[in-house]
Amino acid sequence: MAAAFLTEWHTWRQQLHHSGERRMIVLAGSESWAIAQAIRLIHNTSSRQLWLGQASTNHACLPINKFQTALGQEYDSLIFNAFSGLHPDAFGAATGTLVAGGLMLLLCPPLAEWPDYADPDLARYVAQAEQAKDLNSPFLQRFVQQLQQDDAVIVWQQHTPFPLLPAPSAQCWLQQRDRQGCLNTQQRHALACMLRCARARIPMVLTADRGRGKSSLLGLAAHHLLQAGLKVLLTAPNHKAPAQALQHCASKLQFIAPDALLAEQPYADILLIDEAAAIPVPMLLTLAERYCCIFASTEHGYEGTGLGFQLKFQPQLDDLSPGWRKVHLNIPARWSPNDPLEPLVFRLLAFNAEPLAPPFATSANSELADTERMVSNPLSYRWVTRAALLNNEPLLQQLFGLLTLAHYQTRPSGLRHLLDAPDLLLAATFQDKVPVAVALLTREGPLSTALSQGVWRGQRRPRGHLLPQSLAFHGGLAQATQYTYYRVMRIVVHPHIQQQGIGSLLLSWLQQHLPQQVDCDFIGTSFGASTSLLNFWQNNSFKAVRLGQSRDGVSGLHSIMMLWPCSAQAQKILPCWQGQFSANLQAYRQGIWPEALNPIHQTLSLALPNSSPQQDNLIAHDFAFYHRDLISDQPALSRFIANHAPLRPLSASQQQLLSALVIPGAIPSLVAKQQKLLGQKAALSQLRNTLQHFFKVPSEP
Template identity: 65%
Template sequence: MRHSGERRLLVLSGSEAWCMSQARMLVNDADGNGLWLGQAPAGQAFCATGKFQNALGREYHHLVFNAYSGLHPDAFGATLGTVMAGGLVLLLCPPLNEWPAYADPDLVRYVAQPEQAAGLHSRFLHRFASLLQQDPSVLLWQQGGVFPALPALSPVPWQRQRDRRGCLNPQQRRALTMMLHAARRRQPLVLTADRGRGKSSLLGLAADRLLGAGYRVLLTAPHPGAAAQALAHCDRPLNFIAPDALLAQHPDADILLIDEAAAIPVPMLLTLARRYCCIFASTEHGYEGTGLGFQLKFQPALTALAPNWQKVHLDMPARWSSQDPLEPLIFRLLALDADPLTPPREGELHIAWVSRRQLLDDDRLLQQLFGLLTLAHYQTRPSDLRHLLDAPGLSLVVAFRATIPVAAALLIREGSLPAELEQAIWRGRRRPRGHLLPQSLAFHGGIKEACQFSYQRVMRIVVHPHCQQQGIGSRLLHWLQRVPQRDSRQQEYDFLGASFGASTELLDFWQNNGFGAVRIGLGTDGVSGLHAAMMLWPRSAKAQQLLPLWRGQFSADLMFYRRGLLQDLPDDWWQRLKQLPPVLSAGRDRDIAHDFAFHHRDLLCDQAALARFIQANTPLVALSRRQQQLLHSLLAPGATPAAVARQQGLAGQKAATQQGRLLLRHFFMVSSET
C-alpha cells in the first residue's frame, strides 16, 4: 500500500474485547506514529473520541477507531484524513447486523437527556453499515470468520517528492506561482480543493516567500487547529489571528491568508476582503462542510467587490495517490459531497413532509436534501447528517419541482418540560442539551413559563440559490402555519419559532411572515459577528394570548439595553425588534430579582429587570452608601461585571456578580424554595 500510495479500511466486527485484541496484534506502534481513538486495551495510549481535535494537525501511519466508544461522525471524517499513504484504518464495531441497535454513546449528543438515547435504532448506523458491506475496497473481518483476502494493488509505484519550492506536483507549483503573483499585484485569489490536496501547505509556503520578500502577512482561520498545516510549512514567524479579533483590532497587513474560508460567514469574509488583500483557501467538500455555499454565495459577492479576482483549483491528491479508495469511501459514508441538483426556475411547487424512513430508503434523495440543507448554515458538519437521521423529534418539509428538491425546512420539537426541570432551568441550575427556544426564553429572556409550552423550532430553512427571490421560503412557512394540528406527521404545539444570526434581511423575512421578536442576544457570535435573534409565531389559542405579553416584556427590556449593551445596533433595527409597546410586570421583575439573589440567574440577562426592581422597591435591610454605589454600578446600562470589578477593586467578574446577589438579598426576608 505504501508502494502504491493507497490507504485501506479494515473493519473488525464482533465483541469489543475480540476487536481490541485483534487490533492490538495487528498494529505495531513502536514508532509512535499511530493513533488510537476511543477506548483501548490496558497500557495502550488513546485519545477520547470527543477530543479528536487534539489529534489533528499531524499525519499518522495507522489509525484505530473504536466505534464501541461512539461513532462520532466529525471525529471519523477528520481523523481518517490524517492517515498518510500506505496507512491502515482499523474500525472496531459490533456485528454489522446488530450495530444499528447498539447503545452507541454518540447518540447521547442528539437527545436532550441521556435516558432518551436508550432503545433508539440508529438509521445513520444502518446506512453506514450497509455502505461498508457494499464497498469492494473495504476489508471485513468478522468474529468467527476468516481474515479477508488482501486486495490487488497497483503495480505502478507512487512517489511523493518535494521540489526546491516545497511543492509536490505541477498543480501545486502552478497554484503557488499564481498566489505569489496575486499577492504582489494586490489581487484577491481563491484556492479551492478537496482535503489532502495540499492547499494549507501552499498557504504556508506562500507566506514564507512573501515574508522573506518583506511583506506583512497575517493568517486567519475559523479556529487555530485549522491553521496548523499552514504554520508548519512556513519557516518564518507567521502571526495567526482569529477572524473576530481581525474585525475588532484592525491590525496592519499587506496580505491576509484565510484558511477554511467556507467555514467563515460570507459577511465577515467580505468585510475582510474590503480591508485586506486576501488569499482565500477552502475545501469544496469535506468535514469542514459548506463548500458549495462558499461557491454560490461568496464568490459572486467577491466579483462585485473585486472583479479581477482569480481562482485556482487543486484536484491532484498530495498526501496519497489518485487510486486511493479510502477518501471516496469516506465521502459516501458521511455524504461529504452531497450537492443538491439545480432545480428549474419555473414550474409548480409541491410541498410535503419527508420522513427519515424515506431518506434511508432513497439515498439519492438523502444526498440531495442534505446538500440543500448545507447551504443554509456555514458550519455544517457530518454530525448534522447523523442528527438528520437519528435525532428524536425532528421533521422535514420539502418543496419539490417535479422530483427535484427546491427548498426545505428542518424542524425540531422542543418544550413541554417537566416542572422540576423547568424550575432548574429558570434558576440556572440545569442546562440540558437541546430545547433551545424554551431554555433561552426562560433563562436569558426572563419568561418563567416558557418551558411549559411546546415549540416547533425551524432549525434551518433553505431555498436553492437558483430559485431564490421567488417567495418560496415564505410559501414553506405559510404551509407550516396552515397544516392542520391533526396532521399525522405533526404533534400539536403552541409556537412555531426560529433562532438565527440576525441581519436586516432575515429580520424582515421572519417579520413579514408573521413572527414576532422575543429575544436578541446581548453579545455577538465569535464567528459570524451577528447577534442571535429569536422570533415566534403563535399557533395555539393560549400562545396567541401570551405572545403579546412576552413581546411587551421584550420591548421593555430592549429600552434598557438600547442605552447600554445594544447601543451599537443599527437604528433601523429598533422598530423591527420593538413592534409592541412595553409591558411591565412588577411580579415578573420580583421573581427574577429573587432567583438572581438566591440562585444562579445571569446578571447581564437580568440587568433590565433588576434595575426596574431596585428602583421600585426599598431594601428590607438598609444598604450602606458604598453598597448602594456598587449595586447601582452593576445595574447601570452598559455595565459589565468585569468592568465593575476593575472599578471597585474586586477579584473579578465572578466576585462582582456574587456581590450583586448578596446585595439583592437585602430586598427579601428569606429565600423561598417554592
C-alpha cells in the first residue's frame, strides 16, 4: 500500500477513536485477496485483534463456532471471515466486543455473487450437509441489500480502487469515570441500586445490550461490597466471560464456575452472575434459591438462552423472590451514542423486530364491542412465502417479531433459519392487514430404509427430523420413520389478543388447508409440557405419543410430542401408537415414576393401554444386539422378559442385574453403583449381553 494511503489510513483511525465511533469495511472478492487486504489494513494498528474464521497460515484465528469464548473481552479490530460461514449468532456477538474507534473487516465473496456462495453455515439449516450445496440464500440477499443501503459501510470490491473514507463525526467522545468509577448517570443509578439490593439481600437483574458496562458495574459493586466486609462470589458460564468484572474490581474477587457452586455450595453473602442468560434456567433458579444474586445479562438470543432468561427465568424469580428489582441500561459505555455500527447490526439481524399492535385488541371492559369489531373485521389467513418476506421488510419485521415472542431460545440464527432453511412453511393470521398470529412448520420424514434402520438401532442420528427420529428411537414406534410430518415449530398469537381462540382458529385452518398444500401424514408438535399448553393442543384434537422423562435445560419442563393425522394411513396407525404410549406410561407409573410427571399424567387424555408383543420383541432384540436407549425401552423390556424365558441359563448376578435395570424408570448409574459395577456403561454392556440369552445368536441355525 502506498505511503500516502497509509498516512491517511492512520489519521482516519485516530479520528474514529476521537469520535468514539466504530466502522465496518466489507472486503468483497476472492478469499485469498480479502485475507491479504485485511492483514495489510490491521498491520501495526492494534494488539487487541479478534479474527473469526479462516486466516493465513501465520495469523492466529478463532473458529466461527467458538465465538462464545470471546464474549466478555474487548477488541480494537475484528476480522470476520464470512467465507468460513456467516453464522448470525457469532456475527452479532463479536461486534459487541469491538470498542470505540474499532474497525470490523467483513471478508466475503463479491456482493452480487454472495447469495449463491456455498456458505458453510447453511449446513446447520438442513438435515444432511449435501442439501446445502445447491441452495441460494435469501438471508444473504437481504444482508447484502442492508449493507448497500447504509452510507456508513465502506465496501471495497476486488479490482477496484480503495473507496473514499467517510469522515467520522467531529464531535469528541470522552470517557471520564466519576469517583465511583461510573461513566454516566445510568451507570451511577444502577450501581446505587446494586449496592442497596445487596445490603438488603434483595435479588436484582441488570440487563442491557452489549457495550453498556454491565460487567464493569459488577466489578465496581463487588469492590464496594468486599470493602464493607461482605463475602462476595462471582460466577459466569466460562472463566473468560467475567474478564471485565474482575478487571474493574480493585479488591480480590473470587470466581467460581456454576457447576462448582452447585456441588460445593460455598458460603456467600452476595453472588454476582455475569452473562446470566448463557446459564440454563434450572441452574439459575437453584442458585437463586441458595444465594442472594445479582444477575447481569443481555436479553438478545446470541448469549445462549437470552429470551429464556427473560420469558422463563424472570417470571419464576417472581414466585421465588417477589420483591426483586430490575434495572436496564441503554446508554453505550463502550462506544459513542452516534456509533453507526450497532444500528447496522440490529438491522442486519432484525434485533429490533416487533409485531404491530392488533388494530382491534381486546378491551376487558367491552367484550360485546370487541366481538362486534371482530365480526365486522374478520380474520384472514394465508401462506407467507420467502419471496414475500424478502420483498416486504415491514412484514418480515412484524412476523419475525411475533415468532420471537413464541420461544425462549430464539437467536439471531432464527432469522437465517426462517429465510434459508428448506422445507419450511409459514402461515399467518391477519386482522385488517396486520399479522396477529403466525405458525412456522417444518417438514420431517420419511427417512430412507437404511437411515430408518440406523436411527431405530441407535447407530445414526442425522440432523433434523425430530419427530420421526424421536418417535422411533425413544418412543419405540418402528414405523414412525416411514411417514411425512409437518411439525409446528412455533405458533404464537399477539399478547394483546390472546385467550380469544385465535391460536385454535389458526390450527383449524392448518388442519383444513395443509393437506391441500403438501403431501402430509401428520401435523405434529413437540413442546414443554405445561398444563395450559397440554390443554391447548388436546382441545385441538392432537394426541400424545411420547413424553420425555428428563427436564429441558432452559424451561425446566418435560417435553411431549403430539400428532394430528392428515392421511388415511395416519388415521389408521395413530390409535396403535396411542395404545403403546399409554401402555408405556402405565408401566412407568407402576415402576419408578418421577413425581414431577404426575400433573402431566393427570392432564393427558389417554387411549387404553395396548402394547404389541411383536413390537416388544423387536425392541428387546435390537436393544440386546445394537444401541437402543434403556430408559426409553424399559417398559417394552419388562413386558418382554415377563413373557419369555431365556434360551440359555442366566447366572444369579445376571438375573439380579436384569431385574433391577428393566424396572421402568430405573437409573442405570444408580443400579451400577448398587451392583458394584464400574459405571453406567458397564451396566448397560452387561445388560445387553444378558438379553442376548433370550435370542438365537447369528451362528445358531
